[in-house]
Amino acid sequence: MKRLLLLFLCFVMPVIAMAQQRSIEIDAQSFAPVQQGALTGVAIDKIQPDHSKRPCARIKMRINRMSRADIDQLSVKIVGGNVALMRREVATEGNGLIIELTAKPETRFYLHHDKYGDSNEVNLNLEGNKEYRLEAELRLQQTIIINAGVEGADVYLDGEYKGLTNSISEITIGDVSLGSHVVRVQQNSLQREMNIEVTPANISFRVELNTAQSRPQWLVLQVEPKDAMVVIDGNVCPADAQGFVQRAFPNGTHTYTISAKDYHTESGTFVIAGEKIQRNISLRPAYGWLSIPESEILNGATVYVDNTLLGTVPFRSDKLASGQHSVLIVKELYKNAEASITISDGETYTYTPTLVANYGTVTINAGGDFDIYANGKLLGRSPWSGNLTADSYIFEARMEGYEPSSVTRTVVNGSAVQSIDIPAPKAILGYITVVSSPAMATVMVDGKAIGTTPLTENVLIGKHKLSIVADGYTTYEKDIYITKDCNEEINVALNVKKLTYKVGDYYDDGTKQGVVFYVDATGKHGKIVSLDQVTKQWCNDKQYKKKIVVGASSESDGKANTDKVMSRSDSAAYYAFVWCRAKGNDWYLPARDELMLLYSVRDAINRTLCERGGDAISAKWHWSSTESSKSFAWYVSMYNGYTGSLDKYGTCYVRAVSAF
DSSP, X not given: OHHHHHHHHHHTOOOOOOOOOOSEEEEEEEEEEOOSSTTTXXXXXXXXXXXXXXXXXXXXXXXXXXXXXXXXXXXXXXXXXXXXXXXXXXXSSSSEEEEEEEOOXXXXXXXXXXXXXXXXXXXXXXXXTOEEEEEEEEOOEXXXXXXXXXXXXXXXETTEEEEEOOTTSEEEEEEEESEEEEEEEEETTEEEEEEEEEBTTBOEEEOOOOHHHHSOEEEEEEEESTTOEEEETTEEOOOOTTSEEEEEEOSEEEEEEEEOTTBOOEEEEEEESSSOEEEEEEOOBSEEEEEEOOOTTTTTOEEEETTEEEEESSEEOSOEESEEEEEEEEOTTBOOEEEEEEEOTTXXXXXXXXXOBOEXXXXXXXXXXXXXXXXTEEEEEXXXXXXXXXXXXXXXXXXXXXXXXXXXXEEOSSSSEEEEEOOOOEEOXXXXXXXXXXXXXXXXXXXEEEEESSEEEEEESEEEEEEEEOTTBOOEEEEEEEOTTOEEEEEEEOOBOOOOOOTTOEEEOSSOEEEEEEEOTTSSOEEEEOSOOEEEESXXXXXXXXXXXXXXXXXXXXXXXXXXXXXXXXXGGOHHHHHHHTTOTTEEOOOHHHHHHXXXXXXXXXXXXXXXXXXXXXXXXXXEEEEOSSSXXXXXXXXXXXXXXXXXXXXXXXXXXXXX
């Protein structure tokens, strides 16, 4: 019974001394005898007795997480007396410590290390000449503080995620063992890694990120051409008028694509790493030019590229896409020249074709002063001489009022002159009969006298101007249209010409009509104003922007002002003047003083205008022909006679004036 109890105490019931948690933790529950020599009765590696010849026991203690160098620094502290420590050495393999000490039913000890402190105390029941195993572990754990310098940074300890830094840039990590560790701190694209050494006295560490690098940084990108489309990270970033893109980007790698019409697209990456980046990117042209220099024969030739008309020689194209193109050179009297060319990036292709003559010299006669046509194209008056492309033609002789005549001929290539005769066209006639009162008035057709009334005469078909003139009578004028074999009959009672006029009289001399607003002392001469009015600009906006002084400076002579404007090559841009002159060469836009005179008699003028079905003078601003500067011209208010200047592109009322 005693022996069974002893075996139970040795193998099952080690007594564990409870102690506070220490850096080195001896696991008393792992205490167990080793079956050494139990089967054979022969001990391996005999255990020596202590100095008092008492039996000793051997303990092989395995210590996790402690280096051999640290194990060598361990000392065994005996608690209580009458126990001798006979052996302490580091195991030859693994992390182990071998100790031999006096075997007693209650043997108390603990371990000590100058760096890690004391272990917990254990109370073991040992039997002499026995070997036991025991587990221990370096379990010193500290609470450490990591400061990353920024809030919200991710913190990793030995590769294990521990959380985010707080509002004061710190994170507290518990249960960290003493010794070496690796701390990694990262936020977005920023990252820093540091080796730390945790000791009881060293628990606070600064692993700061470079916050300057964490801020977005500027990219200043200048592109050519300036209107290129810039796409960064899939987003369009428009360039300004100078071709600059200015954007802030987070640290890291970014992709870009730059494209433009007529250029090769370029793609790539740039890396933001805490500093501003400046970069210039000029796209490679995907175009070139075509040049056809001038020469005596080529000059004026028409140039087609890819079946599109682009201009005439001498010729330099706008941008042409790099690659192959078809070129066609066409010139009258020469055979076409065709070629396939290759345009290279940024280069000019010079093309100098040789044109081969393809024409003959001809003389065409229709027996009179007729218009000559070749395949419907007017060549000139008969007789006509010149060069024509070698081809088949229908030649015609034409004139208004005549039956056209034609022949078909072929012009051949060569230097010999080829003569072509066309039968003379035959006149087509109608008739006109004119009777007047009084008789013996002169009858004129298109300004040419054909006799005196009464008369019946042949007249070429078509539109004509008929005039009947007699001394002391107003001239009668009428547009007539004569058709083949017709007989136009006209019976006219001529009006006795008025000899003198006064302001407000209606004026009609057969060629122009108006209301008299001024007469000289004789009453025979003066000025009339038109029956109608319109609203017009003095000149159009485009002409106004040129800031031109046209020299219409007279304040009293509107005809002189109008003549100056209408003699200009750009006269069509002066709308008020064009409208007045369209009534006839002696009509004009009145000067400022002429408008003032018209204002002074407007009531008398308006009465006659109303009687004759004309437009009453509006009580609004009216343009004069007198300019006041390069941008302004004078107007007159027909409401109160006020005069002022207005931008020439402004719109006012316009009335025409003529002298008699």
